[in-house]
Amino acid sequence: GAGVSQTPSNKVTEKGKYVELRCDPISGHTALYWYRQSLGQGPEFLIYFQGTGAADDSGLPNDRFFAVRPEGSVSTLKIQRTERGDSAVYLCASSPDRNQPQHFGDGTRLSIL
Amino acid sequence: AQTVTQSQPEMSVQEAETVTLSCTYDTSESDYYLFWYKQPPSRQMILVIRQEAYKQQNATENRFSVNFQKAAKSFSLKISDSQLGDAAMYFCAYQETSGSRLTFGEGTQLTVNP
Numbered sequence: 655g656a657g658v659s660q661t662p663s664n665k666v667t668e669k670g671k672y673v674e675l676r677c678d679p680i681s682g683h684t685a686l687y688w689y690r691q692s693l694g695q696g697p698e699f700l701i702y703f704q705g706t707g708a709a710d711d712s713g714l715p716n717d718r719f720f721a722v723r724p725e726g727s728v729s730t731l732k733i734q735r736t737e738r739g740d741s742a743v744y745l746c747a748s749s750p751d752r753n754q755p756q757h758f759g760d761g762t763r764l765s766i767l
Numbered sequence: 768a769q770t771v772t773q774s775q776p777e778m779s780v781q782e783a784e785t786v787t788l789s790c791t792y793d794t795s796e797s798d799y800y801l802f803w804y805k806q807p808p809s810r811q812m813i814l815v816i817r818q819e820a821y822k823q824q825n826a827t828e829n830r831f832s833v834n835f836q837k838a839a840k841s842f843s844l845k846i847s848d849s850q851l852g853d854a855a856m857y858f859c860a861y862q863e864t865s866g867s868r869l870t871f872g873e874g875t876q877l878t879v880n881p
Contacts, residue, residue: 685867696771696858696871697812710867743810752867755802758812 656680658759660746666765669738675731675762679748686729687756688721689745697745703729704752733764741766769794771861773872780849781880787834788844788875790859796820801835802860802869803844805853812858818842846877854879 659678667673679686684705689697699713703723711721718736723729733740743763747756770793780786792801803815818826818835825833830850834843846853859872 687867687869689869694874696860696874697869699868699870702867704867713868745810745812747812753864755814755817756869757814758804761810763810 658746658748658757660744660759660762662762663760664763664765666767667736668767669736671736673733673736673764675733675744675764677729677731677746677748677759679727679729679746680757683748683750683757684726685749685752685754685756686723687747687749688729688731689747691743691745691761693742700731700744702752709752736766738766740764769796769861769863769870771859771870771872773859773875775875776873777876777878779878779880780846782849782851784849785845785847786849786877788846788857788859788877790842790844790872792840792842792859792861794840794861794863796863798864800862800864801833801842802862803831803833803842804858804860804871805855806858806874807855815857816844849879851879851881853877 661676686703688700691697702710706726718734721731743761745761747758749756799820801818804812816828830847856874860869
């Protein structure tokens with residue numbers, strides 16, 4: 655079966671631009687998570703969706719970051735007015751529910767020039 | 768806030784030998800989950816093993832086993848009969864049973880020498 659799919663695999667853009675990162679979870683998984691992993695560090699939590707709603711968005715660093723999951727499946731992480739400090743690998747994970755292990759995608763490497 | 772600490776930035780092991788990776792954590796909760804994830808250069812985080820804090824028995828998964836010391840808040844990973852494919856970054860992670868987010872340590876880069 656298909657795992658968690660993230661697109662694009664790599665994204666290079668200029669400072670100040672808007673970017674969208676997509677996550678397609680494992681079919682049937684109601685829980686979806688976004689993490690950010692800076693170079694040489696462990697992933698840091700950004701946001702958790704249960705179904706269509708953001709159950710916990712306390713990890714979003716500021717109001718330039720926003721995420722949606724309108725139909726309870728695919729999710730999009732949106733970053734406005736990108737800054738060089740936003741450069742990182744953005745990981746998406748899904749699980750059947752919040753108490754089951756999370757399965758990760760390959761991530762999107764975002765580079766802000 | 769919960770924290771996870773991995774004090775070994777790098778470890779190496781000879782093929783077929785055994786290696787232990789260390790992890791400590793801090794929490795005031797009595798029930799929680801602990802995980803070890805493996806991250807090869809492909810970037811995908813792969814679940815290696817999961818431990819439920821209320822279970823006293825240490826989890827095992829083929830060549831991978833843990834030593835869970837709840838009072839000491841220690842959760843080490845033992846890899847037996849190391850293989851070249853085990854080379855990767857290993858992350859220890861914590862999750863509250865009432866929560867959803869994973870809290871990760873800084874990682875340990877494991878090298879397996881032929």
